Amino acid sequence: MYKILVSDAISDSGLKALYDHPNFTVDKKPGLPAEELKIIIQNYDALIVRSQTQVTEEILENANKLQVIARAGVGVDNIDVKAATKKGIIVINAPGANTISAAELTMAMMMSLARSIPQAHASTSVGKWERNSFKGVELYEKTLGVVGMGKIGTEVAMRAKSFGMKILGYDPYLTEDRADSLGLKKASLDDIAQEADFITIHTPLIKETRGLINDDYLAKTKQGVRIINCARGGIIDEAALVRALNSGKVAGAALDVFETEPSTNLELLGHPNVIVTPHLGASTVEAQEKVAHEVSEEIIEIFETQSISHAVNMPQISGETHKKLQPFITLGEQMGMLAIQLLKEAPDNIEINYFGELAKENTDLLTRTMVKGILSYHLGDTVNLINAHHLLKDQGVTSNVSKNPKSKGFASYVELTLYRDGAKSNIGATVLNGYGARIVKMNDYRVDVRPEPYLLYIKHHDIPGMIGRVGSTLGDFDINIGTMQVGRSEVGGEAIMVLTLDKIADKDVIHALTVIRGLEYAQFLELPNGVVPVMS
Numbered sequence: 177m178y179k180i181l182v183s184d185a186i187s188d189s190g191l192k193a194l195y196d197h198p199n200f201t202v203d204k205k206p207g208l209p210a211e212e213l214k215i216i217i218q219n220y221d222a223l224i225v226r227s228q229t230q231v232t233e234e235i236l237e238n239a240n241k242l243q244v245i246a247r248a249g250v251g252v253d254n255i256d257v258k259a260a261t262k263k264g265i266i267v268i269n270a271p272g273a274n275t276i277s278a279a280e281l282t283m284a285m286m287m288s289l290a291r292s293i294p295q296a297h298a299s300t301s302v303g304k305w306e307r308n309s310f311k312g313v314e315l316y317e318k319t320l321g322v323v324g325m326g327k328i329g330t331e332v333a334m335r336a337k338s339f340g341m342k343i344l345g346y347d348p349y350l351t352e353d354r355a356d357s358l359g360l361k362k363a364s365l366d367d368i369a370q371e372a373d374f375i376t377i378h379t380p381l382i383k384e385t386r387g388l389i390n391d392d393y394l395a396k397t398k399q400g401v402r403i404i405n406c407a408r409g410g411i412i413d414e415a416a417l418v419r420a421l422n423s424g425k426v427a428g429a430a431l432d433v434f435e436t437e438p439s440t441n442l443e444l445l446g447h448p449n450v451i452v453t454p455h456l457g458a459s460t461v462e463a464q465e466k467v468a469h470e471v472s473e474e475i476i477e478i479f480e481t482q483s484i485s486h487a488v489n490m491p492q493i494s495g496e497t498h499k500k501l502q503p504f505i506t507l508g509e510q511m512g513m514l515a516i517q518l519l520k521e522a523p524d525n526i527e528i529n530y531f532g533e534l535a536k537e538n539t540d541l542l543t544r545t546m547v548k549g550i551l552s553y554h555l556g557d558t559v560n561l562i563n564a565h566h567l568l569k570d571q572g573v574t575s576n577v578s579k580n581p582k583s584k585g586f587a588s589y590v591e592l593t594l595y596r597d598g599a600k601s602n603i604g605a606t607v608l609n610g611y612g613a614r615i616v617k618m619n620d621y622r623v624d625v626r627p628e629p630y631l632l633y634i635k636h637h638d639i640p641g642m643i644g645r646v647g648s649t650l651g652d653f654d655i656n657i658g659t660m661q662v663g664r665s666e667v668g669g670e671a672i673m674v675l676t677l678d679k680i681a682d683k684d685v686i687h688a689l690t691v692i693r694g695l696e697y698a699q700f701l702e703l704p705n706g707v708v709p710v711m712s
């Protein structure tokens with residue numbers, strides 16, 4: 177008998193499959209205090225949550241029986257996925273099941289904002305008749321900027337079009353073709369700032385999107401812009417938003433999500449030009465039934481047949497092949513992470529070439545680790561080895577994998593190339609017997625670099641004194657160099673330098689480097705799972 181704990185308010189009819197199943201018992205305890213959850217979690221095989229339960233590393237400490245955490249919804253930012261993975265707990269979610277509800281709430285928010293409906297209701301319902309206080313604006317012929325053109329962003333764009341709005345879409349994965357077929361304009365964040373009358377946010381909350389809408393961005397927006405956030409708190413910097421509302425730069429904001437929930441930021445919540453809801457995007461009868469039904473069915477599948485379709489964190493690894501691929505697995509993800517950082521934008525095509533011994537194996541798992549490394553840059557923790565291919569296709573990225581059992585100088589060698597509108601980046605790598613993983617090619621230059629956490633990539637002219645000038649500039653910032661590699665196309669021509677550093681090189685360091693004579697370009701590259709150098 178498997179014991180399931182439901183720790184948020186989840187639809188009973190959606191959970192019916194679990195209630196009816198002879199092998200499962202379900203305990204529903206919504207609103208459980210963290211200290212209590214931490215203790216009772218040790219009795220359960222699966223946990224079902226919405227956004228309220230914070231599944232922290234501390235909570236998971238005692239979760240020794242727990243096999244599955246099911247998020248009855250999309251965002252998994254309330255779950256410490258890394259801690260769960262570390263404990264071997266599968267995290268699943270229900271992507272798509274609440275898309276329509278979240279898109280419809282966004283439309284309701286946009287219309288309420290345009291016509292001050294909540295404020296007008298509050299006034300009229302206490303007997304006032306303030307017709308002159310609530311003059312609104314039309315949506316018709318206004319420009320809507322949609323930041324994040326995934327499932328919800330796309331549904332919002334489609335609905336807003338039917339109101340006669342002009343749509344600007346921004347998403348690193350939005351192509352011109354897809355934008356054309358949706359009847360909207362592919363735009364940059366800056367285009368949206370300059371042209372949009374309404375801006376709506378539909379990205380996940382990840383490193384790249386935290387504080388995306390901040391003082392600097394709001395300074396660039398149109399006077400009187402209106403902003404809607406039904407995605408995640410923290411994407412908009414709340415303090416910056418209050419400042420922009422007070423100055424009148426932002427005419428109004430409609431918020432369903434907050435930096436901390438429940439929010440106590442009364443300056444924002446009580447602002448006369450702000451309308452708020454308590455994270456209601458997915459709170460409809462239909463969405464709640466669908467998310468609960470999807471996760472219930474999947475939990476049964478996992479326990480009964482070990483098959484997983486929406487895991488956020490579960491690598492599928494098969495015995496014999498896994499042994500042979502094992503030394504390349506972390507390296508593959510690092511190659512993806514480096515290639516996307518070098519390309520600096522989402523690819524529209526990726527190419528992977530395997531040579532030598534590796535080419536004789538089933539390399540699907542390795543291909544997935546590379547794709548995971550690439551996509552996690554924009555999609556965060558939602559990408560895993562299971563959903564990597566699916567997400568790549570979803571984002572419209574084409575891929576080619578080729579295999580050649582002839583060796584290319586190394587027993588096994590793999591090369592990853594990313595393309596986008598004529599631009600490309602590439603990484604070649606191998607595992608040296610006894611020495612471990614090595615990056616041996618970067619953007620077509622031969623190098624020999626250990627994939628450590630902090631790397632510096634420099635393009636320069638092959639002139640005397642360059643190494644010394646780079647070294648002393650880094651020294652000025654108290655940055656120790658681990659290793660330094662130089663690769664050049666021809667003597668006196670274009671060259672690259674790749675350094676491993678003992679700490680982060682921030683933008684001040686990069687700026688100081690780029691003023692060095694003969695240095696064309698410097699970029700700091702980060703590999704969170706890099707090989708940490710042993711310090712003496």
Ligand SMILES: NC(=O)C1=CN([C@@H]2O[C@H](COP(=O)(O)OP(=O)(O)OC[C@H]3O[C@@H](n4cnc5c(N)ncnc54)[C@H](O)[C@@H]3O)[C@@H](O)[C@H]2O)C=CC1
Nearest residue numbers: 251278324325326327328347378379380406407457458554
């Ligand atoms: N308020 C609520 O109750 C609900 C909120 N949500 C939230 O809405 C958000 C979107 O959900 P879905 O559309 O289902 O996800 P999705 O994964 O289909 O779409 C997210 C999109 O954001 C894009 N993106 C990533 N980084 C970006 C950046 N820096 N700039 C622009 N775009 C970027 C991705 O490429 C992707 O296309 C999530 O944060 C989710 O948690 C979802 C359901 C209900």
Ligand SMILES: O=C(O)C(=O)COP(=O)(O)O
Nearest residue numbers: 226227228249250251458
């Ligand atoms: O699915 C999501 O990402 C949501 O934000 C919905 O949250 P909820 O399940 O309503 O707490």
